[in-house]
Amino acid sequence: MKAIEVKNLTKVFGHLVAVDHISFEVEEGEIFGFLGANGAGKTTTMMMLATARTPTSGTATVSGYDITRDGSKIRESIAVVFEELSLDVDLTGRENLDFHARMYHIPKKTREERIPRALELVGLKTKQNMLVKHYSGGMQRRLEIARGMLNQPRILFLDEPTLGLDVQTRRMLWDYAKKLNRESGTTILLTTHYVEEADYLCDRIAILEQGKILVTDTPGGLKNSLGDSLLSVKLLQGADELAKLLREVNWVKEVNQRDGWLELTVDSEGTRIPEIVRLSREHGFAISSISQYKPSLEDAFLHYVSRKLEDKNHE
Numbered sequence: 001m002k003a004i005e006v007k008n009l010t011k012v013f014g015h016l017v018a019v020d021h022i023s024f025e026v027e028e029g030e031i032f033g034f035l036g037a038n039g040a041g042k043t044t045t046m047m048m049l050a051t052a053r054t055p056t057s058g059t060a061t062v063s064g065y066d067i068t069r070d071g072s073k074i075r076e077s078i079a080v081v082f083e084e085l086s087l088d089v090d091l092t093g094r095e096n097l098d099f100h101a102r103m104y105h106i107p108k109k110t111r112e113e114r115i116p117r118a119l120e121l122v123g124l125k126t127k128q129n130m131l132v133k134h135y136s137g138g139m140q141r142r143l144e145i146a147r148g149m150l151n152q153p154r155i156l157f158l159d160e161p162t163l164g165l166d167v168q169t170r171r172m173l174w175d176y177a178k179k180l181n182r183e184s185g186t187t188i189l190l191t192t193h194y195v196e197e198a199d200y201l202c203d204r205i206a207i208l209e210q211g212k213i214l215v216t217d218t219p220g221g222l223k224n225s226l227g228d229s230l231l232s233v234k235l236l237q238g239a240d241e242l243a244k245l246l247r248e249v250n251w252v253k254e255v256n257q258r259d260g261w262l263e264l265t266v267d268s269e270g271t272r273i274p275e276i277v278r279l280s281r282e283h284g285f286a287i288s289s290i291s292q293y294k295p296s297l298e299d300a301f302l303h304y305v306s307r308k309l310e311d312k313n314h315e
């Protein structure tokens with residue numbers, strides 16, 4: 001059984017198609033991420049899967065249960081941490097967890113085991129008796145995650161888990177999520193607009209743009225899809241002409257012009273710098289700067305998103 005199976009899921013708000021016929025599957029035990037800009041439809045998709053929003057059309061199952069028919073079964077098997085925090089700030093950290101555990105009818109003995117463990121895992125044991133209103137933003141978010149874990153969900157939904165957190169707290173949360181995934185086999189679906197977060201955490205990533213999935217692949221697969229290397233070339237003059245020449249070269253996969261720079265995707269493990277320098281010199285163009293590097297996930301993200309914008313302009 002797949003942890004999550006989505007077919008043509010769609011959400012329309014008035015005239016806006018916020019989620020537009022998306023389909024994907026998440027394997028059990030996977031960390032799967034939605035990467036996309038503000039307004040791409042990440043939260044809306046997650047809310048439909050968490051049965052907090054009704055889809056306009058399409059189908060999906062979570063832990064094998066249908067999102068439109070078996071809402072309560074799904075809610076028993078998942079935990080959700082949304083962007084908006086939902087803690088009781090007039091209670092202490094520990095009280096928040098205890099209250100939540102009672103709501104889930106977790107027996108006293110189990111509560112007494114799980115609460116300290118959850119606090120320990122997110123590094124809040126020493127702050128457990130402090131009122132949550134005196135917690136920092138990062139501590140509150142960690143407490144939310146600890147709370148979500150109390151009913152030992154099979155699937156954890158994290159909506160922008162590290163938004164606005166400092167570098168150390170962010171890294172700690174990432175490692176906590178990984179540990180949870182590895183040790184308890186919890187499937188994690190997360191949304192983010194941080195490329196480095198998706199790269200560090202996710203087994204697979206779906207790039208979302210204007211309600212549509214542009215591509216789904218592993219971080220490595222997305223990077224490799226750009227070719228072996230990228231080259232940035234800065235010319236004093238003749239950028240248009242050199243771009244035209246390079247488009248005819250067989251090892252050049254793609255040529256883009258951005259802010260006076262030529263960006264090339266090349267099919268080659270070795271360096272192509274000498275050949276490009278020679279080619280420009282032969283045609284009388286002076287290169288002022290050139291460098292070659294491996295594609296990053298950010299390069300891949302920009303590649304897919306900007307290609308979509310170009311397609312749109314040609315419609």
Ligand SMILES: Nc1ncnc2c1ncn2[C@@H]1O[C@H](COP(=O)(O)OP(=O)(O)OP(=O)(O)O)[C@@H](O)[C@H]1O
Binds near residue numbers: 018038042043044
């Ligand atoms: N309740 C609503 N009513 C009307 N429009 C909505 C509603 N919720 C979301 N939208 C719209 O749907 C689109 C997708 O929103 P969504 O919150 O899913 O994006 P997101 O990818 O989570 O963005 P962000 O990165 O900013 O959190 C946006 O254009 C948003 O304005």
Ligand SMILES: [Mg+2]
Binds near residue numbers: 042044083160191
């Ligand atoms: Mg969102």
